[in-house]
Amino acid sequence: AQTVTQSQPEMSVQEAETVTLSCTYDTSESDYYLFWYKQPPSRQMILVIRQEAYKQQNATENRFSVNFQKAAKSFSLKISDSQLGDAAMYFCAPLRAQKLVFGQGTRLTINP
Amino acid sequence: SQTIHQWPATLVQPVGSPLSLECTVEGTSNPNLYWYRQAAGRGLQLLFYSVGIGQISSEVPQNLSASRPQDRQFILSSKKLLLSDSGFYLCASKQGPYNSPLHFGNGTRLTVT
Numbered sequence: 001a002q003t004v005t006q007s008q009p010e011m012s013v014q015e016a017e018t019v020t021l022s023c024t025y026d027t028s029e030s031d032y033y034l035f036w037y038k039q040p041p042s043r044q045m046i047l048v049i050r051q052e053a054y055k056q057q058n059a060t061e062n063r064f065s066v067n068f069q070k071a072a073k074s075f076s077l078k079i080s081d082s083q084l085g086d087a088a089m090y091f092c093a094p095l096r097a098q099k100l101v102f103g104q105g106t107r108l109t110i111n112p
Numbered sequence: 113s114q115t116i117h118q119w120p121a122t123l124v125q126p127v128g129s130p131l132s133l134e135c136t137v138e139g140t141s142n143p144n145l146y147w148y149r150q151a152a153g154r155g156l157q158l159l160f161y162s163v164g165i166g167q168i169s170s171e172v173p174q175n176l177s178a179s180r181p182q183d184r185q186f187i188l189s190s191k192k193l194l195l196s197d198s199g200f201y202l203c204a205s206k207q208g209p210y211n212s213p214l215h216f217g218n219g220t221r222l223t224v225t
Contacts, residue, residue: 004155033211043200045156045216052211091155098144098163098206099171100214102155 004092004103012109013082020067021077021106023092029053033095034068034075038088039105048090051075084110114139116217118203124223131176131190133220135203138184143207145186146214147178150200162186198224 004025013019025034036048051059051068058066063083067076075094079086087110093100115138125131137143144163148156158171160178168178175194179187186203200221204214 035213043219045202045204045214047213047215050211050213095211098210099146099158099161100156100204101158102148104155105153107153 004094004101006090006092006103006106008106009104010107010109012111013079014111015082015084017082018078018080019082019108021079021090021092021108023075023077023103025073025075025092025094025101025103027073027094027096029096034066035093035095035100036064036066036075036077037091037093037102038086039091040085040088045091049077079108082110084112086110114143114205114207114215116203116205116215118201118217118220120220121218122221122223124225125193126225127195128192131188131193131197131222133188133201133203133222135186135188135217136184137186137205140184140205140207142183143205145180146204146206147186147188148202148204150202150219152199156202160188193224195224198222 032053034051038046038048049061049064063080065078089105091105092103117136146161147159150156162168162180176190202219203217206214
């Protein structure tokens with residue numbers, strides 16, 4: 001079974017600062033896809049960013065970017081210029097056989 | 113774009129009672145559909161997924177079942193609820209290329225008393 005490890009149950013950051021959330025995973029496949037989702041207090045699951053494993057370039061979406069280290073099976077999320085609206089649970093999720101496998105999540109708090 | 117409707121939003125049911133949660137999808141056809149459960153403060157666990165009408169795959173043995181009577185309708189059921197069935201249930205839809213993301217409904221919070 002594929003496992004996903006998010007080693008930081010909770011993180012906090014000062015507003016406008018940068019924070020990095022870590023994620024490692026295991027897989028025997030060479031081509032796959034990785035996603036980060038956020039879940040604010042409303043509990044709606046919102047796609048943040050995705051990465052194709054065959055692409056060496058790290059994905060970027062506005063203030064969100066990833067550091068994808070394929071050999072290390074690491075997929076961290078960097079949030080720049082943190083805003084109060086970024087407060088949420090963040091989940092790393094590799095896609096395998098058309099199914100997302102979720103980590104346990106990191107709760108991110110933004111301090112004003 | 114896809115819209116996923118789930119109802120009810122919250123539900124309180126006694127142990128031993130039946131359950132039926134419904135999910136319908138708009139804005140797409142022939143999607144893959146998923147039921148996930150989330151325990152308090154935890155990640156999402158995949159319960160069932162479906163690639164087409166009448167095609168259901170179960171990911172974990174449990175007290176629940178799923179059905180897909182129509183292309184864009186996915187139902188989660190139980191004949192007799194257990195306390196351990198309490199949780200937050202999310203329906204998701206996926207359509208398009210392999211790397212397409214899942215789109216989620218707003219979820220149902222189920223409390224079994």
